[in-house]
Amino acid sequence: xxxxxxxxxxxxxxxxxxxxxxxxxxxxxxxxxxxxxxxxxxxxxxxxxxxxxxxxxxxxxxxxxxxxxxxxxxxxxxxxxxxxxxxxxxxxxxxxxxxxxxxxxxx
Amino acid sequence: xxxxxxxxxxxxxxxxxxxxxxxxxxxxxxxxxxxxxxxxxxxxxxxxxxxxxxxxxxxxxxxxxxxxxxxxxxxxxxxxxxxxxxxxxxxxxxxxxxxxxxxxxxxxxxxx
Numbered sequence: 001x002x003x004x005x006x007x008x009x010x011x012x013x014x015x016x017x018x019x020x021x022x023x024x025x026x027x028x029x030x031x032x033x034x035x036x037x038x039x040x041x042x043x044x045x046x047x048x049x050x051x052x053x054x055x056x057x058x059x060x061x062x063x064x065x066x067x068x069x070x071x072x073x074x075x076x077x078x079x080x081x082x083x084x085x086x087x088x089x090x091x092x093x094x095x096x097x098x099x100x101x102x103x104x105x106x107x
Numbered sequence: 108x109x110x111x112x113x114x115x116x117x118x119x120x121x122x123x124x125x126x127x128x129x130x131x132x133x134x135x136x137x138x139x140x141x142x143x144x145x146x147x148x149x150x151x152x153x154x155x156x157x158x159x160x161x162x163x164x165x166x167x168x169x170x171x172x173x174x175x176x177x178x179x180x181x182x183x184x185x186x187x188x189x190x191x192x193x194x195x196x197x198x199x200x201x202x203x204x205x206x207x208x209x210x211x212x213x214x215x216x217x218x219x
């Protein structure tokens with residue numbers, strides 16, 4: 001079993017829909033990261049969380065430390081949000097990656 | 108704030124040649140990562156440095172790959188000799204412990 005599990009693996013939605021991507025982990029962490037990678041592009045860090053909730057524009061990230069679970073939400077989704085979203089956790093000075101969620105937003 | 112700098116941006120070599128990549132992390136960031144990302148796959152950690160010490164190099168093919176981080180700042184990743192399957196994007200990232208990750212733009216390597 002992977003230490004960081006993401007779901008869904010693939011997600012296709014219509015423009016304007018509310019998007020949720022989930023991440024569960026089984027190790028002790030000091031931080032959880034949500035990252036975005038566009039096709040052929042570099043990786044951009046969206047959020048770093050150790051507790052609670054963060055919001056940036058249309059993106060919201062939450063984490064429940066007790067349940068070892070985090071969610072990334074996108075409100076009013078847009079085709080430019082199409083990308084791979086990756087959850088990664090910092091644990092014992094190491095970074096453990098989820099497999100990523102490929103999101104496609106159709107116009 | 109300057110980001111993570113990587114060079115070159117692109118590199119094309121023939122198999123059995125040598126190649127080196129350079130990374131300059133954000134000033135003050137103790138942790139530096141080198142990742143290999145093959146097209147269509149997620150990043151694979153090659154090596155992680157904490158200052159100038161190696162934390163994890165378990166997935167580094169040590170018969171052909173080497174990396175160093177002199178003085179705990181800049182880092183170089185070398186492949187010698189390169190194989191066709193080394194064609195990938197090589198990403199460098201840095202962070203302070205528990206703080207946001209920053210990625211460089213990557214070096215796209217094509218081995219012909």
